[in-house]
Amino acid sequence: MFLLFFLLWLLLSGGVSLHACLWGLAVSALLTWFCRRVLGYDWRIFCGHPARIWALIRYFAHLVAEMLKAGLMVMKIIYVHPKKITPKLVWFRTPLQTDRHKAMLSDSITLTAGTITVRSQDGRLLVHALDAPLAEGIEDTAFQQQLEKMEGTQWRR
Structure with missing residues (x-):
């Protein structure tokens, strides 16, 4: 799930740069945590x-x-x-x-x-x-x- 969020971030950011990658890693980690802990999503589903x-x-x-x-x-x-x-x-x-x-x-x-x-x-x-x-x-x-x-x-x- 983390990888999909990160790839989506890069796709929507319009370019690959160190700044975009760092923000993408942070946001992807936060979204993955949120989806698993709060929403109860499990990738195996x-x-x-x-x-x-x-x-x-x-x-x-x-x-x-x-x-x-x-x-x-x-x-x-x-x-x-x-x-x-x-x-x-x-x-x-x-x-x-x-x-x-x-x-x-x-x-x-x-x-x-x-x-x-x-x-x-x-x-x-x-x-x-x-x-x-x-x-x-x-x-x-x-x-x-x-x-x-x-x-x-x-x-x-």
Whole structure:
């Protein structure tokens, strides 16, 4: 966790200098201490088994690809057929059990252009889609299938 904070500090500082590195070390140490002691975070919760890391990498790669595809679809909807937009609200039940995976599904839907998760209640999600075709098949997305596999494995927390 410390290394990630430090790398983020260097990325955001805009350059590598002795001054930036010293401040980055201090701030990273403070944030790491805060996350572990006060918030109770443990690095093993996020990483754990190597297969879990690989599953997360595949999931986020798929998420980026879907974000790009959805962005292109939304651009087409807006620029080619702006008068034919038919927004739609869709309720669907998710079989995911853990709150962490439900939140990942909800955030993944929101991150893809043209859809937003409006509400999560009793294992159901309410999704607003910019256009009806964007809402098709949202009940059984690839995101949900991947999260179900990740949730059903024995190396989960």
